[in-house]
Amino acid sequence: MFSGAQISLYPMADDFVGVIMSALSALAPYRERLRIETDDVSTLLVGPPEVLFPAMRDLFSAAAGTGVHCVLSAAISRGCPGEPDDAICQSTHFEGPSAPLAERHADALAAVRGAPVLDVFSVAQFSLYVMGSGSHMDEIYGCIDFLKQSGTFEKSKHFATKLSGDTGVLFATLEQAFCRFGPPEGHVTIDLTASANSPSAR
Known part of the structure; x- marks a missing residue:
């Protein structure tokens, strides 16, 4: 199976290049377990979800830890x-039936x-x-039930679900949504926008 993410990191700061370059050091522990390709639009991370989501988490947390408003945009697919x-x-996530x-749902929680x-x-x-699943809405509703009990659920929005909380817990929630819902061999995607330090929250 192929799994990966096209990601773009946007620090809202004059020194955005410095913030991005410094945050990239957070990927160092994952580089041997991911294929990483960067161009002038985005960075592709290819690897198993149990590596992919912690790598995105640590990259985003490193940028957000500077205190500047940061946004991560990602298209994630398996x-x-x-x-x-x-x-x-x-990945061990998709072994067996x-x-x-x-x-x-219980395992995800x-x-x-x-x-x-x-x-x-x-x-x-x-x-x-x-x-490509005849029961795709059962899987999506099952995921929504999980999200509402995850501790990160904030609200439902048009076309999306809003989550909030500690970044470690939030990315773990996203990983479980990606891996536990939909058939193990099926095509599942996530469209993600994450934000930290937004001035509008104040």
């Missing part, structure tokens, strides 16, 4: 039929309860898309 399988993406929805707390507050809005 199982796209147009992408070739990649050995670097092998899919468990019943209630069991996956347990994983979020064990998430690291980073003491960086952020908000996010995201949309989950389960492709």
